[in-house]
Each structure stands twice: as structure tokens, then as C-alpha cells.
Amino acid sequence: MKEENVTHGFWYADWSFPIFVGIMSAAVFAGTHMYVQYGVGAFNEVAIVAMLKAGLDGGSYGAAAAFGVSFLFARILEGSLVGILDIGGAILTGIGIGIPAIFLSMGIKAPIENFTLALIVGAILGLIVGGIIILIRKFTINQSNSTFGAEVMMGAGNASGRFLGPLIILSACGASIPVGLGSVVGALLFYIWKKPIAGGAILGAMVLGAVFPIL
């Protein structure tokens, strides 16, 4: 296969992985700075950001710290073994919410309140996390030439993707009758155009949902 030939160098290497994690962590940590400073910009779900907000509003940072750090911990181990680091748990929740909560609970405010410092601290944290993952990989996956069932996982991943189109239509039909009909028509149009029906189903549902809002 052609893509097998080019999977070397900076863009594919293990040593560059901590750099990618560092860059993303810098951005996410700075996003938390934005949220604390301007009230907008945290890269997480409302419910998880709310835990940090509880601390900012004078309550306890305990929930955010424990939740975030446990996620980070589990994802580091999992990520190095399965080959994909989950950014939701590790970076968005762990580095973006958990670690800022620990800093704030200890009274260390500077990395969160200063933009430049936020970028630097985030990058360092990311480099550490990325480094640990590569280190674990060195002692596990990389020591052998076994594929560890990668093709099985890829097969299942591809198969699950095909479910999305029908699932969107199912849930659109549950939302309201116009939205359901919209998604069916959209899916049909995309099917006739030989495109995956998921996209058509979403667009159809949104168009009809705009005209006939769900009550």
C-alpha cells in the first residue's frame, strides 16, 4: 500500500508525539485561562466546566480536580496501549479542568490568570503526558512486531461508522414529524447522489427544524 511507504519522519514518529500533545495542551490550558478571565472559551462540556465554576465561585475545587486527574491518569495508560490518546479525557478534561483546579485549590493563580504563562505551563504539562505515553509504548507495543489485532479494531471501527446514518434518521423521527420527514428526504437525496446518507439526514433535519421548530 502506498501510505505504508511514507509513514516515517516527524509527522508519524514517536518522538514527535509529545510535541503534538504539548501544542494541544497549551491551547486547551489557555482556553481555560480565557474562561476564567472572560467567561468564554473553555474546551469542554457545560457539566464539566460547571465543576470548575463551582470552585471559582468560592466553592470546592475537589470535584473538578479528582474527576479531571483520574480521567487523565486512566487515559494515559489506555492511550499508550491502544495507540490512540483520548483527547477528551486526557487533555480537555485532565489538563484543561483537573490540573487548573488543583493549581487554584493550592492558591497558584498565575498560570491561569496570565495568558503567556498559561500557554507555557500547558505546553510543559502536555510534553510530560506525551513523554510518559511514548515511554510506556517503548516497553510494550514497540518491542515486538506483532500487530496486536489492529486490523480487527479497524474493521470494527469502520463497521460502526456505517450505523450513524440510520441512527440519525431514527432519532430525527423521534424528535418531531417534520424533522423526521426532513431527515428521510435528505438521506434519500444523498443516497441518489451516491453520498453517505448521514450528511443528508442531518441537513434535512436541520432545514425542516428551522422552519417548523421542535416545541
Added chain:
Amino acid sequence: METVIILMKSLIIGGLLGFSSGAGAARMFHAPKTQGLGAFRTLGEMNACEGDPASHFSFGLGFFFNAWASAVGAGAFTQDVDHRIIPNWATAILMVKNKNVAETMHNPKKMGIAGAAVGMVLVAFLNTTVSAIPKSLQVTAVDVLVPAATILIATVMPVLFWLAAIDAGKRSGFWGTLFGGIAQLVMGNAVPGVVLGILIGKGVDEQGWTKVTKIMMAAIIALFAFSSFFRGFDLQMIEQFRMQIPEWLDKAHAIFSVGK
């Protein structure tokens, strides 16, 4: 003046985030040989769009409205910015010119550059827009996409990975079932567990119980142990078996609840 500062900061954050998100997502397609940065659901969803730019764009668009609404309402972007919008829109941009996924979606360099562009525009937009988006679009997106994605992640993916593990041989079927079940209990989703089961099962099939597979097994056990502890699964389990929680365990948990 504050708006200008927010805009500048947003462009920096968006550029960094987009770059790493795009490149990390592309690296996922080479996992486990290359360490990827993303999520299994992102991988599944990006495959679901089957290399069609319109599908990638509209999939991202649906979550964009949700993210926008959440940003306007609560200041939180939702995880979808990183998981779904940037990777799918970066792919859509690349695919306008070239439909070959191996040369676009699977290429970390191209995805990194396209992702950076998407990230800068997206984060700047989300952080600076104060006007609310049409309520009806928001509601539809949330009502339709969220349940569908939830079923996909909570039911379809675990079942398909599980069946794949069972079909892949006796060892991966056994370990996939064991770890899948425990992962569902401890983490709330079986997929990571089943994947670890396939990993161990296939690893042992191909090379036996070597040092590598033993270390992996130890790491998996540590993973489950730490996850249960930090998620309070151990306390819940003892409670539901109608037993007394030992005092030392309670104390150990108290140490880690920072700031309480």
C-alpha cells in the same frame, strides 16, 4: 479594546489547537503503529463520512451549532470542537481538491495545516460572537444528533467491537468479554476494555506470554485498578454488595479529594 485582545488570544489558541487536532486525528489512521491523538468515536465518525466532503462538512456543522449555543449560553465550547468540528472540517477542506483519503485525511501534515486554519477561524468566531444563534437550529441539532451519537457510542460501537473480538479467536474473545464487561462497569463504556482484550488476545496469539504481553497485562490491571479507585467504583461496589467500607479505604479516598 478587550475584544481585540480576546481576538488575538483566540487566534493563537485556535491555531495551536487546530494544528494539533488535525495532525493528531490523521495520526489515528496509522494507529497503533503511530501513536494517534483523538478518540475512537472520532475515528469511527470520520470513517462514517466515507471520504465525502459534504458529509464531513455537514457532520461538523451540526455540532458547530451545538458548540456555538453552548459557548453563548455558558462559555463552554463542548468537547465537540476538538473531537468533531475541527477534524471533520479540515478533512472537508482538503477533500475539495483531492478525494483520496490516504493523501488527505490520513496525512498529518496536510491535516495539521488545514486544522490550524479551521481552528483559528472557529475559536475566534466562537469567542467573539455575542449574538445568539437561531434557537430552532440549536434545538434540532441537539435533539437529533446527540441521541444518534449517544446510541452509536453507547451501544453500536461496544457491540461491534465485541463481536469482532469474539470472531477474532478464542483468546481475544475471552479477554475482550472480560475486560469489556469490567470497562462497562468501571468506565461506563465497554469499547476501551474490548480493545484491550483484542490487544492482549491477539498479542498472545501471535507471540505467546512474553515479557511484552506480561507488561501489557500488568498495565491493564493497573489501569482498571486506578480507574475504579478514582471514579469511586470500589466504594460503590462494596456498598452494593451490602458490605462495610473499610476505614483505610475511606481515608485513602479522602486524601485524593483535593481541596475539600
